[in-house]
Amino acid sequence: MKRRIVMSMLAGATLLAGTLFGAAPAQSAAPTRPADAGTQSAEIPAEFGTDWHDPITAAPPVARPSGRSCQVTVAEAQFRDFTPYTGTYTLPEGCGDRWSKVVLRLQGSVKGRQFDRLGYLHIGGVEVFRTSTPQPSPDGIEWSVEKDVTRYSDTFRGSHDVEMLIGNVVDDMYTGIIDVKVTLTFYPGAPNAESVPDRVLTPKDDTLTTPRNSERIVAEVYATGSGGGCEEYWYLTVPSKAPYSCQADGGPYREVQIKVDGQLAGIAAPFPTVWTGGWSNPFLWYVVPGPRAFDVKPIEYDLTPFAGILNDGRPHRLEVGVVGVPEGQPGWSTPVNVLVWQDPQSAHVTGRLTTHRSSDLVNSSTYTPGSEHRVDTEGGHRLTVAGYVDTSHGRVTTTVRRSLANTSVHRWADGENPDALKTTWTDDESVTVEGRGPERTARTHRTYTTDGTTTIGAGDRLRTVLTLGDRAVITETSRGRRTAWTRLDDTYTGDATYTVNVPRDQRHAVGTTGERYRLRGSGGCYDRSLTVVQGVLTEDRGGC
Numbered sequence: 265m266k267r268r269i270v271m272s273m274l275a276g277a278t279l280l281a282g283t284l285f286g287a288a289p290a291q292s293a294a295p296t297r298p299a300d301a302g303t304q305s306a307e308i309p310a311e312f313g314t315d316w317h318d319p320i321t322a323a324p325p326v327a328r329p330s331g332r333s334c335q336v337t338v339a340e341a342q343f344r345d346f347t348p349y350t351g352t353y354t355l356p357e358g359c360g361d362r363w364s365k366v367v368l369r370l371q372g373s374v375k376g377r378q379f380d381r382l383g384y385l386h387i388g389g390v391e392v393f394r395t396s397t398p399q400p401s402p403d404g405i406e407w408s409v410e411k412d413v414t415r416y417s418d419t420f421r422g423s424h425d426v427e428m429l430i431g432n433v434v435d436d437m438y439t440g441i442i443d444v445k446v447t448l449t450f451y452p453g454a455p456n457a458e459s460v461p462d463r464v465l466t467p468k469d470d471t472l473t474t475p476r477n478s479e480r481i482v483a484e485v486y487a488t489g490s491g492g493g494c495e496e497y498w499y500l501t502v503p504s505k506a507p508y509s510c511q512a513d514g515g516p517y518r519e520v521q522i523k524v525d526g527q528l529a530g531i532a533a534p535f536p537t538v539w540t541g542g543w544s545n546p547f548l549w550y551v552v553p554g555p556r557a558f559d560v561k562p563i564e565y566d567l568t569p570f571a572g573i574l575n576d577g578r579p580h581r582l583e584v585g586v587v588g589v590p591e592g593q594p595g596w597s598t599p600v601n602v603l604v605w606q607d608p609q610s611a612h613v614t615g616r617l618t619t620h621r622s623s624d625l626v627n628s629s630t631y632t633p634g635s636e637h638r639v640d641t642e643g644g645h646r647l648t649v650a651g652y653v654d655t656s657h658g659r660v661t662t663t664v665r666r667s668l669a670n671t672s673v674h675r676w677a678d679g680e681n682p683d684a685l686k687t688t689w690t691d692d693e694s695v696t697v698e699g700r701g702p703e704r705t706a707r708t709h710r711t712y713t714t715d716g717t718t719t720i721g722a723g724d725r726l727r728t729v730l731t732l733g734d735r736a737v738i739t740e741t742s743r744g745r746r747t748a749w750t751r752l753d754d755t756y757t758g759d760a761t762y763t764v765n766v767p768r769d770q771r772h773a774v775g776t777t778g779e780r781y782r783l784r785g786s787g788g789c790y791d792r793s794l795t796v797v798q799g800v801l802t803e804d805r806g807g808c
Contacts, residue, residue, distance in 0.1 A: 268329075294541065310760075311800045312773040314405035316799025317551045322792040325755070326367050326410045334359035334450045338368075339428040343442040344759045348429040353387050354421075355450075361421050364453030368393055369414045371445045375404025377768070378440025378796045380549075381430050381733065384599070385446060388424030389466045391599045391708075392416050393446070394486045394560035396539050397430060398553060399767040400440050401799075409558045411449070414592040415603065417455060418464045420448065471579040472602055476612045479655050480605035480662075481571050484562035485584050485632050487520045487534050487598045492524065495595025497716065498588070499536045500685060502639045502674060506631040509680065512590050515629025516687075517643035517670055519587040522565050524573065525580050528622055530565030531647050533668050533691040534586070536712055538732060544718055545728040547760035547775045551796040555734040555754045555779075562601070566695050568662040569651030572615025579588035587625065608654035617665070619650035641672040641687075652699075660699035661735035667692045711735040720764065727761040750785035774798055784808070 271292070338358050341349035350591030355361075360801050368385075370393070378400055385393040392413050398405060430442050461482070465472060475480060494510035501512040522530040537556055540549035549557075574580055584598040584651040632638040651665040672687035680728040691710040696703065716730035734754040740747050744769035778795040796802065 273695075304469065308800050308802065310774075312547060312550075312771075312775070312799050315401050316403050316405075317796060317801045319398040319407040319551055319553060319558075321553060322779040322794050322799065324781070324783065324790050324792070326412050327365065327450075328367060329365050329453060330589075331451065331453075331582045334452075335447055336450075337445065337447050338387065338426055339429060339444070339446045341444060343381070343383075343430040343432045343444070344434045346429070348427050351426040352423065353426045354423045355420060359450050360452045362452065362455060362729055363414065363420075363450045364419055364455060365412065365451040365453075366414045366417060366420060366786065367449045368411045369447050369449065370395065370409045371406070372397065372408070373404065373406045373443045374398075374400040374440040376400060376402060376439035376440070376441075378432070378434075378438050381432050381442065382488065382539075382597075383430030383444075384428065384486075386427045387416070388419050388422065390416060390419045390464050390601055391466075391486050392419070394488065394562075394599075395423050395430075396490075396537075396553075396557050397442055398540050398558075399550060401550070407558070411559055414455060414466055415460055416601075417460055418462065420450075427591055428458035432758060457605075462606045463604040465602040465604060467582045467600055467602070470581055470583050472574070472582045473577065473579045474574045474575050474602070475606055475608045476575050476606055477610045478571050478575050478604045479568075479607045479610075479613050479653050479660065481567040482603045483522055483530070483565045483567050483582070484601050484603065485520060485522065485532075485565070485598050486560055486562045486584070487532075487584070487596065488537065488560060489518070489534065489586075490539070493593070493595045494588060495593065497542070498534075498540070498595075499672070499687060500674065503631050505627050506633075506637060506639055506674065507678075508637070512588060512593075514588045514627055515639060515641050516674070517588050517627045517629065517641055518674055519625070519643075519668060521585050522561055522600075523581070523583045523585070523588060524567065524570045524585075527620070528647060529567055529570055529649065530664075531645050531666055531668055532563040532565065533670065533689045533712065534563070535561070535698060535716055535734070536687075536689065536732075538730075543728045543730055544760070545718060545726065545758075545760050547762055547773045548728060548730065548758040548777055551799055552758075552777045552779050552794055554624070554732050554756050558585060566662065566664045566767040567602075568653070569619075569649045569664060571613065571653050573617060574652075575613055575615065587709070588627065591787075598798065607655045607657075613653050613655055615651055617649065617651040618661075619648060621648045622646070637676050637678075639672075639674040641670065641674075644669040653702070657700050660697060663694075663696045663698075665694045682717055682719040686715045688713050705741045707739045707741075709737045724764050724766070725761055726764045727759070729759045730757070732756040748786045750783065750787070753780075753782045755780050778803075 489498045502508040538554040628642045629641045652661040676683040689712040694707045696705040713733035718728045736752045738750045758777040762771040762773035781794040783790040792806045
C-alpha cells in the first residue's frame with residue numbers, strides 16, 4: 265500500500281468553522297491560503313502496475329471538537345461471503361449520554377482481485393452507515409471513511425444488536441477478503457438541538473408509530489440502485505423497443521417517493537452514484553472514487569406537515585417506492601429511519617395537514633433509431649405539502665415544496681460502441697416554518713450531472729472519458745433576509761484506457777483521474793484538488 269506522491273501542494277486544505285460547514289476541523293478559524301507544501305518526486309510509470317496509491321477523496325474530514333473523547337469498536341470483521349457480522353453494542357462507562365459530536369470511522373483493507381461491494385451498518389435496527397468498497401490492487405490497499413453520525417445519538421445511548429454486511433464472493437478467481445473495523449468516537453458536550461433529534465425510529469413491516477408529542481418529523485432513506493443487474497446503472501436504461509442491453513419500459517427516469525397511509529408525502533431525485541466498477545472501466549476508480557461512493561448520503565423528507573396525522577398513537581403505513589423500476593424487477597434498497605423532535609411540555613401535539621398539491625408526473629423517453637441510436641428523456645414532478653401542529657409554544661406551520669427535473673441524451677452505435685450519456689438532474693426544495701419566532705425558510709438547489717463516453721478502438725483498447733458533478737446551493741433566510749448560505753461543487757473527471765479480453769497483466773492500462781471539492785459559504789471555505797496518473801498521486805492541492 266504505497267502512498268506515492270509526485271507533487272504535493274497541500275498545506276492543510278482546511279475547512280472553516282460554522283454550522284453549515286459540518287465537516288470543519290475544530291482548529292480552523294479563518295480563511296487561509298495554503299503555502300507551497302514543497303515538492304516530492306517519484307517516477308510516473310508508463311502504465312498501471314500491481315500497486316497504486318491507496319483510495320483517497322478530496323472531501324473534507326469530519327470536524328472533531330477539542331478535549332477528551334470516548335471510543336468504542338462497533339464491528340470488526342472479515343467479509344468472505346454474504347454472512348452478516350453480528351454483535352452487541354454497549355456504550356462504555358464514562359462516555360456520558362450527551363455529545364456535541366459522534367464520529368464513525370471505517371478502516372478497511374483488501375488485496376488480490378475483487379469486485380466493488382456494497383455494505384451497511386445497523387445498530388439497533390437503525391441504518392447509520394451505507395458504503396461501497398474500492399477494488400484492490402494485487403499488492404493490496406487500505407482506505408478509511410469518516411461520517412458525522414451525531415444525529416443518531418438517541419440510538420447510541422442504549423445497548424443494541426449490531427449487524428454489518430459487505431456481501432462478498434471469495435473463490436479461486438476473486439481472492440480479495442474485505443477486512444474492516446468500525447469505531448464510534450464520542451465528544452461530550454451540548455448537542456445542536458436543531459440537528460439532533462430526540463428519537464430515532466425505524467418502521468416495522470412498513471408501519472410506524474410516532475410519539476404523540478412529536479413536533480417535527482424527518483424521514484431519511486438510504487436509496488441505492490445496486491446489487492447487480494441494470495438498476496445498478498439505472499441512468500443508462502432505455503425503453504424496451506430500443507436495442508440496448510439495459511432496458512426499462514419507462515426509460516431512465518427514477519424518482520424516490522415516500523407515502524404516509526398511501527398518500528404521497530415526499531419526492532426526491534436519487535443520486536446517480538457510480539460505484540468503483542462503473543462504466544466498464546475500473547481504472548477510473550482505483551484511487552479516486554466517484555462522489556458519494558464511499559459515504560452514501562440518505563435522502564431526507566420533512567414529514568412535519570403530516571405530524572397531526574401521525575401523532576394519534578396508532579401505527580401508520582410508511583412506504584418507499586422507486587418510480588420507473590420495471591414491475592417485478594429487484595435492484596433497489598430503500599431502508600428508512602425516522603427522526604423525531606418532541607415537545608417536552610406536551611403529552612399530545614395535535615395538528616392538521618392543510619395543503620397537498622401534486623403535479624402530474626412527467627416522464628417522456630423517446631427513441632430515435634439510426635446508425636446512431638438515441639434516447640431523449642425528460643422527466644419531472646412537483647409536490648407541495650403544508651400542515652400545522654399546536655405545540656406548548658404555539659401553533660407552528662410547516663410548508664414543504666419540492667420540484668424535480670431530469671434531462672438526458674443517450675447515444676450509442678451498434679454493439680454499444682461508442683456509448684455516450686449526457687444527463688442532468690435537479691432537485692429543488694424549500695421548507696418554510698412559521699410560528700415560534702420569525703418566519704424561516706431553508707432552500708436547497710441540488711444538481712447532479714453525468715457526461716461520459718466509452719469506446720472500443722483498435723487493438724481492443726477500451727477508453728472511457730467521464731465527468732461527474734455533485735452540486736448544491738443552500739440558503740437560509742429569516743424575515744426575507746439571508747442568514748446563512750453554502751455552495752458545494754464536487755467534480756470528478758476521468759480518462760482511462762485498457763485492453764479488454766486479455767489477462768489482467770496484459771491490459772496495459774493508462775489513466776488520469778481527478779477530483780475537485782469546493783465548499784464555500786457564510787462559514788468560510790474549503791477547496792481541494794487531486795490528480796492521479798497511472799495510480800500515482802501527482803497533485804494534492806488545497807486553498808481558497
